[in-house]
Amino acid sequence: MDMLTFSIDERRRTPLYRQLYDYIKKEIRSGNLSFNTKLPSKRKLSAYLNISQNTIQTAYDQLIEEGYIIPIAKKGFFVNRLDNILSLDFKIEDKPINKNKEASDLKYDFSYHGVDHSSFPFSIWRKLTKDTINEYDEDILKPGSAQGSDSLRISLAKYLRQSRGVDCTAEDIVISSGTESLFQILIQLLGQKYIYGIENPGYEKLNLLFKSNNTKFKTINIDLNGMQIDDIENSGADILCITPAHQFPLGGIMPINRRIKILNWAYENDNRYIIEDDYDSEFKYSGKPIPALCGLDTYGKVIYMGSLSKSLSPSIRVSYMVLPKLLLKKYKEKMSFIICPVPTIDQKVLQKFIEDGHFERHINKMRNIYKKKREILVEALSEIKVKIEVVGADAGLHLLLKVDNGMSEDELVTKAHEVGVGVYGISNYYYDKASLDKISTVLLGYASMEDDTIKGAINLLENVWLPEK
Amino acid sequence: MDMLTFSIDERRRTPLYRQLYDYIKKEIRSGNLSFNTKLPSKRKLSAYLNISQNTIQTAYDQLIEEGYIIPIAKKGFFVNRLDNILSLDFKIEDKPINKNKEASDLKYDFSYHGVDHSSFPFSIWRKLTKDTINEYDEDILKPGSAQGSDSLRISLAKYLRQSRGVDCTAEDIVISSGTESLFQILIQLLGQKYIYGIENPGYEKLNLLFKSNNTKFKTINIDLNGMQIDDIENSGADILCITPAHQFPLGGIMPINRRIKILNWAYENDNRYIIEDDYDSEFKYSGKPIPALCGLDTYGKVIYMGSLSKSLSPSIRVSYMVLPKLLLKKYKEKMSFIICPVPTIDQKVLQKFIEDGHFERHINKMRNIYKKKREILVEALSEIKVKIEVVGADAGLHLLLKVDNGMSEDELVTKAHEVGVGVYGISNYYYDKASLDKISTVLLGYASMEDDTIKGAINLLENVWLPEK
Numbered sequence: 001m002d003m004l005t006f007s008i009d010e011r012r013r014t015p016l017y018r019q020l021y022d023y024i025k026k027e028i029r030s031g032n033l034s035f036n037t038k039l040p041s042k043r044k045l046s047a048y049l050n051i052s053q054n055t056i057q058t059a060y061d062q063l064i065e066e067g068y069i070i071p072i073a074k075k076g077f078f079v080n081r082l083d084n085i086l087s088l089d090f091k092i093e094d095k096p097i098n099k100n101k102e103a104s105d106l107k108y109d110f111s112y113h114g115v116d117h118s119s120f121p122f123s124i125w126r127k128l129t130k131d132t133i134n135e136y137d138e139d140i141l142k143p144g145s146a147q148g149s150d151s152l153r154i155s156l157a158k159y160l161r162q163s164r165g166v167d168c169t170a171e172d173i174v175i176s177s178g179t180e181s182l183f184q185i186l187i188q189l190l191g192q193k194y195i196y197g198i199e200n201p202g203y204e205k206l207n208l209l210f211k212s213n214n215t216k217f218k219t220i221n222i223d224l225n226g227m228q229i230d231d232i233e234n235s236g237a238d239i240l241c242i243t244p245a246h247q248f249p250l251g252g253i254m255p256i257n258r259r260i261k262i263l264n265w266a267y268e269n270d271n272r273y274i275i276e277d278d279y280d281s282e283f284k285y286s287g288k289p290i291p292a293l294c295g296l297d298t299y300g301k302v303i304y305m306g307s308l309s310k311s312l313s314p315s316i317r318v319s320y321m322v323l324p325k326l327l328l329k330k331y332k333e334k335m336s337f338i339i340c341p342v343p344t345i346d347q348k349v350l351q352k353f354i355e356d357g358h359f360e361r362h363i364n365k366m367r368n369i370y371k372k373k374r375e376i377l378v379e380a381l382s383e384i385k386v387k388i389e390v391v392g393a394d395a396g397l398h399l400l401l402k403v404d405n406g407m408s409e410d411e412l413v414t415k416a417h418e419v420g421v422g423v424y425g426i427s428n429y430y431y432d433k434a435s436l437d438k439i440s441t442v443l444l445g446y447a448s449m450e451d452d453t454i455k456g457a458i459n460l461l462e463n464v465w466l467p468e469k
Numbered sequence: 470m471d472m473l474t475f476s477i478d479e480r481r482r483t484p485l486y487r488q489l490y491d492y493i494k495k496e497i498r499s500g501n502l503s504f505n506t507k508l509p510s511k512r513k514l515s516a517y518l519n520i521s522q523n524t525i526q527t528a529y530d531q532l533i534e535e536g537y538i539i540p541i542a543k544k545g546f547f548v549n550r551l552d553n554i555l556s557l558d559f560k561i562e563d564k565p566i567n568k569n570k571e572a573s574d575l576k577y578d579f580s581y582h583g584v585d586h587s588s589f590p591f592s593i594w595r596k597l598t599k600d601t602i603n604e605y606d607e608d609i610l611k612p613g614s615a616q617g618s619d620s621l622r623i624s625l626a627k628y629l630r631q632s633r634g635v636d637c638t639a640e641d642i643v644i645s646s647g648t649e650s651l652f653q654i655l656i657q658l659l660g661q662k663y664i665y666g667i668e669n670p671g672y673e674k675l676n677l678l679f680k681s682n683n684t685k686f687k688t689i690n691i692d693l694n695g696m697q698i699d700d701i702e703n704s705g706a707d708i709l710c711i712t713p714a715h716q717f718p719l720g721g722i723m724p725i726n727r728r729i730k731i732l733n734w735a736y737e738n739d740n741r742y743i744i745e746d747d748y749d750s751e752f753k754y755s756g757k758p759i760p761a762l763c764g765l766d767t768y769g770k771v772i773y774m775g776s777l778s779k780s781l782s783p784s785i786r787v788s789y790m791v792l793p794k795l796l797l798k799k800y801k802e803k804m805s806f807i808i809c810p811v812p813t814i815d816q817k818v819l820q821k822f823i824e825d826g827h828f829e830r831h832i833n834k835m836r837n838i839y840k841k842k843r844e845i846l847v848e849a850l851s852e853i854k855v856k857i858e859v860v861g862a863d864a865g866l867h868l869l870l871k872v873d874n875g876m877s878e879d880e881l882v883t884k885a886h887e888v889g890v891g892v893y894g895i896s897n898y899y900y901d902k903a904s905l906d907k908i909s910t911v912l913l914g915y916a917s918m919e920d921d922t923i924k925g926a927i928n929l930l931e932n933v934w935l936p937e938k
């Protein structure tokens with residue numbers, strides 16, 4: 001063909017070369033420029049459109065790069081065959097995804113999920129990410145190492161040794177995404193034939209996880225100090241899943257003598273293991289810090305699990321575990337098909353975040369912020385005229401409220417929702433509801449509540465929970 | 470205390486407030502400033518150190534924020550209790566992680582893993598990431614939706630419909646990290662009681678994955694067109710795992726009549742399913758594009774799997790699958806404990822990358838780049854004096870080389886390694902080695918090879934593979 005009937009729009013912000021590239025691409029895709037058509041020479045087109053030959057060269061180069069045209073020496077530029085060239089049109093409207101909108105009409109949501117939004121170190125994270133995506137760093141394009149990057153595991157090992165008393169090295173750490181995926185790995189590693197003992201009440205998804213893995217589990221009732229040895233023995237469980245630092249959801253901190261008893265239980269049999277889920281141990285507000293149970297273990301019977309969901313954000317999707325030497329050996333033999341699911345770039349950003357001291361500062365800052373939220377919440381609760389008791393508020397990001405006003409748990413939750421306040425019934429976390437306390441109890445997470453809204457939300461609860469006279 | 474014995478170093482690049490903050494923090498941690506010690510007032514310290522009160526205020530604010538000191542109204546600033554304050558020291562040297570260094574002494578590596586490094590769109594990825602980490606976007610701190618973000622799934626659905634002929638909507642898509650994790654989910658979803666039929670030769674880790682899940686599998690020999698129906702029937706398999714677009718590793722493209730036969734096999738029984746792993750379908754170099762097998766399926770028997778490992782980078786850790794309606798329903802009921810493992814920020818970046826047209830351009834550009842690499846490789850191979858045959862080079866990022874020089878596969882690989890060239894024996898991919906071809910065959914991946922090194926590498930192979938006279 002001799003010329004292109006293309007008109008430049010100089011007012012558009014799109015660069016000229018891009019307008020030309022878009023136009024020719026569209027003409028090729030639509031079939032107006034068919035296979036083997038010769039494009040005008042750069043010189044001719046430049047004169048015709050009154051734009052520089054450089055601009056045309058840039059447009060042609062991009063078309064060549066993407067396979068729309070091919071240059072033939074001394075002959076010019078020809079339209080290529082369209083076979084296999086990807087052509088996507090994103091203008092097609094898609095029907096939106098249907099969903100059950102929960103909690104969307106809540107004005108105040110004491111959800112357990114989420115973190116304080118306004119305190120996330122956005123600018124640091126942005127800068128570290130920008131610095132990490134470095135085109136001279138080939139490593140960020142390689143598949144991650146199986147257990148997670150060496151440097152991130154070295155950082156995590158230092159953190160765990162110094163802050164949680166976990167005696168580990170980087171080699172013992174396996175990084176994954178979320179507590180669920182760690183459990184999935186462990187069930188395969190330890191074997192499906194064992195019986196898992198889980199806390200009642202406890203983390204609400206563990207039962208689904210074990211069922212989905214065709215694995216037997218027993219729920220074991222807990223008191224304020226955790227599982228009792230007699231109940232553990234009676235359950236026949238081989239592997240315990242516990243939250244000693246801050247029982248979820250009751251909030252108890254397991255005392256040292258119970259810890260030692262549980263360890264001794266594990267030492268009695270080769271098949272026994274303890275999975276310690278240390279999900280929110282960063283946030284303890286009073287008293288001395290209590291090291292992880294894992295730090296007391298001298299025979300490699302405790303598998304330590306941690307996560308950045310509470311300390312940083314659940315959207316980061318990073319969790320990790322420390323495997324005892326024997327299990328680590330088995331993991332390397334049996335589970336070599338697993339590649340760490342955290343993108344390589346994210347692993348690098350996180351490692352810098354920890355190593356440059358940002359993580360330490362962030363945790364210390366957040367502990368103060370959450371401590372203040374907790375104080376505002378506890379104070380607001382102390383002033384309401386409903387008979388209540390606050391439980392499990394010494395650590396973590398939630399507390400329990402026993403409400404002794406004659407209402408059922410369901411009524412408490414429904415009435416709160418009616419005035420736009422989200423609170424959550426404790427029975428959701430009981431696998432075996434027989435051991436539920438007679439006094440209705442709800443869970444209030446406060447991490448994502450704003451300080452100045454807490455009092456108002458509690459006043460709303462007071463209004464709807466006050467027993468009628 | 471009256472004053473701090475602190476000396477400012479004005480030559481350091483560290484800001485003054487930071488020097489003061491670091492100093493006081495160190496003094497508190499070391500115990501030199503003990504609990505309840507009063508810090509000098511801002512005014513006094515400002516006069517003493519000859520720095521502005523603002524600077525001191527900034528340092529004190531950060532110490533307050535992180536919990537090292539507490540302000541008491543009208544009294545001043547006091548050292549806080551150190552309980553629970555996180556203090557990390559990253560100066561402790563850690564012993565490096567031991568590893569078996571493989572392939573490190575290779576000068577040229579025809580590894581199947583990896584992508585072309587120099588063509589990754591670093592600057593676009595950096596810009597999109599920077600734009601995504603926006604402090605006014607609360608969504609990036611929330612845990613991802615279970616199946617992956619709606620907008621990313623909408624983008625992927627459009628891509629799959631337009632480029633692969635997969636009849637799907639965003640609701641049918643489950644996003645995960647890596648093909649392994651998709652298989653882990655599917656084994657739980659479909660059930661461990663079924664027998665999985667896997668290609669022989671095939672993806673080298675599937676056997677470990679099924680073993681680890683206590684799930685039965687049978688290997689089924691393939692010809693150039695894929696599995697044969699008789700062999701499938703004889704195997705007793707319920708669920709087939711196949712790579713019709715480009716068989717891995719043999720490279721065959723399954724023709725339409727075989728596709729229809731396999732679909733009909735699946736239609737015969739309710740328990741039967743086909744898992745179609747479309748791992749590198751973006752790269753087909755000649756002939757018409759062939760839509761996914763899934764697009765032919767009218768009864769919801771094909772589970773389509775895709776990945777960005779080849780088209781973008783394996784380090785991104787993004788894979789996805791399209792579930793037939795019945796399985797989708799079961800997934801929602803049974804697997805609700807799974808949260809999409811891809812970090813929320815990464816999902817957003819990827820969605821923008823696809824929707825803004827970068828993905829389309831990247832694929833088209835990479836197809837050209839890989840096509841050229843393949844041509845250089847095939848030409849270099851055509852010139853060597855060793856009797857060889859090139860197989861499976863019409864698509865994908867690797868080809869097979871049948872080398873008829875009397876050497877065993879092991880000899881071919883070892884001799885290549887001795888001159889610093891990495892090639893990989895096909896027998897690694899055979900679960901059942903009885904069906905291995907008599908002519909020794911090696912696999913050459915070329916995605917991460919640089920154009921101008923290919924010829925030299927092949928010449929080295931020629932030297933060591935030439936039969937002695």
